[in-house]
Amino acid sequence: MKFIKNRYPLPESILVIATCLYLIATFTACNPKGNNNTAEGKLKIVTTTGMIKDAVQNIVQDKADVAALMGAGVDPHLYKASQNDLNLLSNADMVFYNGLFLEGKMEDILEKLARQKPVFAVSAGIDNALFLTLTGKTATDDKHAYDPHIWFDVSLWAKAVTQISKHLQEKDPENAAFYRANEAAYLQQLASLHEEVKQQIAGIPKEQRLLITSHDAFNYFGRAYNIEVKGLQGISTVIEFGLKDITDMVELISSRKVKAVFVESSVPAKPLEAVVAGCNERGHRVSIGGTLFSDAMGQDGTPEGTYIGMVKANVHNIVQALK
Numbered sequence: 001m002k003f004i005k006n007r008y009p010l011p012e013s014i015l016v017i018a019t020c021l022y023l024i025a026t027f028t029a030c031n032p033k034g035n036n037n038t039a040e041g042k043l044k045i046v047t048t049t050g051m052i053k054d055a056v057q058n059i060v061q062d063k064a065d066v067a068a069l070m071g072a073g074v075d076p077h078l079y080k081a082s083q084n085d086l087n088l089l090s091n092a093d094m095v096f097y098n099g100l101f102l103e104g105k106m107e108d109i110l111e112k113l114a115r116q117k118p119v120f121a122v123s124a125g126i127d128n129a130l131f132l133t134l135t136g137k138t139a140t141d142d143k144h145a146y147d148p149h150i151w152f153d154v155s156l157w158a159k160a161v162t163q164i165s166k167h168l169q170e171k172d173p174e175n176a177a178f179y180r181a182n183e184a185a186y187l188q189q190l191a192s193l194h195e196e197v198k199q200q201i202a203g204i205p206k207e208q209r210l211l212i213t214s215h216d217a218f219n220y221f222g223r224a225y226n227i228e229v230k231g232l233q234g235i236s237t238v239i240e241f242g243l244k245d246i247t248d249m250v251e252l253i254s255s256r257k258v259k260a261v262f263v264e265s266s267v268p269a270k271p272l273e274a275v276v277a278g279c280n281e282r283g284h285r286v287s288i289g290g291t292l293f294s295d296a297m298g299q300d301g302t303p304e305g306t307y308i309g310m311v312k313a314n315v316h317n318i319v320q321a322l323k
């Protein structure tokens with residue numbers, strides 16, 4: 001409104017008509033910039049997780065509006081789309097999600113939406129041989145065969161970033177060179193982050209390199225950075241855990257003399273607290289080594305609210321508590 005007022009200093013009634021005409025014109029025809037069909041000429045991109053939003057944001061910078069459905073502390077395995085999410089998705093020009101059944105309760109909506117607009121799983125297009133298969137599954141099983149937590153191996157996440165960039169360049173060729181340059185710069189940052197994590201984790205003495213968390217999110221992290229990982233709950237937080245899981249975990253922690261276990265920002269801490277209490281009863285003192293960001297990043301505007309910041313915060317916590 002303000003924008004139009006400045007450009008067309010007209011009486012109020014004409015202004016309303018002018019506004020309507022302006023809006024009709026921008027929605028029905030290509031806008032003057034010619035790249036996309038939103039009022040501001042910017043692509044409207046919606047992502048499921050914050051990690052994907054951050055990757056998209058690094059590539060598009062100010063050329064698109066990017067929104068994530070799942071904020072800090074939100075568990076993607078359990079997440080159901082709200083009415084507001086559905087509105088955002090239906091107004092979006094492009095949608096990115098993780099795939100590999102991470103967004104288990106949104107899969108149907110996303111698949112339906114893919115018939116109407118560009119909807120991409122960032123894991124699609126990556127060589128399946130790089131994915132970990134779930135216990136008891138083989139690669140030939142189906143999309144439910146793979147571990148979805150691909151962002152925990154920074155070098156694997158870099159491949160998702162490349163996929164995102166490819167789709168953005170195709171959708172918005174006018175800005176393709178800009179996206180390619182931003183992608184290259186971001187991939188460089190990720191490459192040095194990957195090396196940094198490797199070095200940091202290697203600094204933990206081998207026998208203490210055991211990472212125990214609330215759920216099985218860290219298997220890619222374990223593979224990439226040579227640290228053994230165990231989650232109390234399974235790959236998806238949908239799967240219930242029983243008393244036996246807790247007693248097994250107490251046994252493992254006590255026998256290996258593990259110093260610390262880690263709760264996660266997107267998973268309730270109670271079950272792991274029961275494990276800690278169980279260990280203490282057996283005379284093995286174990287502490288909660290802090291909160292890790294597993295399936296969601298930190299709050300917007302904090303260092304942990306970015307992918308790189310989230311990885312660094314996790315590694316810092318792990319090294320401090322286990323070393």
Ligand SMILES: [Zn+2]
Nearest residue numbers: 217235236295
């Ligand atoms: Zn998870």
